[in-house]
Amino acid sequence: MSEELNDGLDAEERLLLIIxxxxxxxxxxxxxxERRGYQVLHATGLEEAEALLEEHSPGYAVVDLKLKNNTSGLLCVQMLHKHDPEMLIVVLTGFASINTAVEAIKLGACQYLAKPSNTDDIEAAFNHVAGAADIEMTNRSTSIKTLEWERIHEVLAETDFNISEAARRLGMHRRTLARKLEKQRVK
Incomplete structure (x- = not known):
């Protein structure tokens, strides 16, 4: 258990909302x-989270980027940050992209983690709020496949995950896009 998070915090201050x-x-x-001493609230979407915030004020939140009915977790981040600008919000996603990472941080998330991430990773993200200028730089440039996947995901998000419209905007056949998505499926 992280000592930084436990020093002087009572149960009310260790309230966590998972969306x-x-x-x-x-x-x-x-x-x-819960095993780490948090009180946990769980919501499956934006509306449930809003209802929980009417009665609770969590200090921490973990938000999935892609929610049911193609709802963006970024809407949840925006709503949570508006509710409490001091809340530490970590975004988890199986569909990581530079674009969504930047937007999550702009909207109020303190960290953005790609799945699979475990509780240790998330709790470490809560502790690592300030930026680090001495982070190691990679010598590898981004691969063409990664750039392609990020562009596909960006267009899918713009079209509310409408495959036909995304394929049209990307200039490819719908079946080609569907095959690419099936290859990249993240569970």
Missing amino acids: EDDEAFGRTLTRSF
């Missing part, structure tokens, strides 16, 4: 954080 539409993953995260 995750995958029920099994949500339960796993909930149990894991």
Whole structure:
């Protein structure tokens, strides 16, 4: 358990909201954080989270980027930050891209983690709020495949995950895009 988070914090200050539409993953995260001394609230979407905020004021939140009905977790980040600008918000995603990472931080997230991430990673992200200028720089440039996947995801998000419209905007056949998405499927 992180000493930084435990020093002087009572149970009310260790209230965590998890916004995750995958029920099994949500339960796993909930149990894991409860074992670490957090009180955990779980919502599967924006509306449930808003209802919980009417009665609770969590200091921490974990938000999945892609929620049910193609709802963006970025809307949740925006709503949470508006509710409490001091809340530490970590975004988790199986669809990581530079574009969504930048937007998540602009909207109020303190960190952005690609799945799979575990409780240790998330709690470390809560502790690593300030930027670090001495972070090691990589000598590798971004691969063409990564750039392509980021562009595809960006266009999918712009079109509310409408594959036909995204394919049209990308200048490719719908079936080609569907095949690329099937190859990149992240569970």
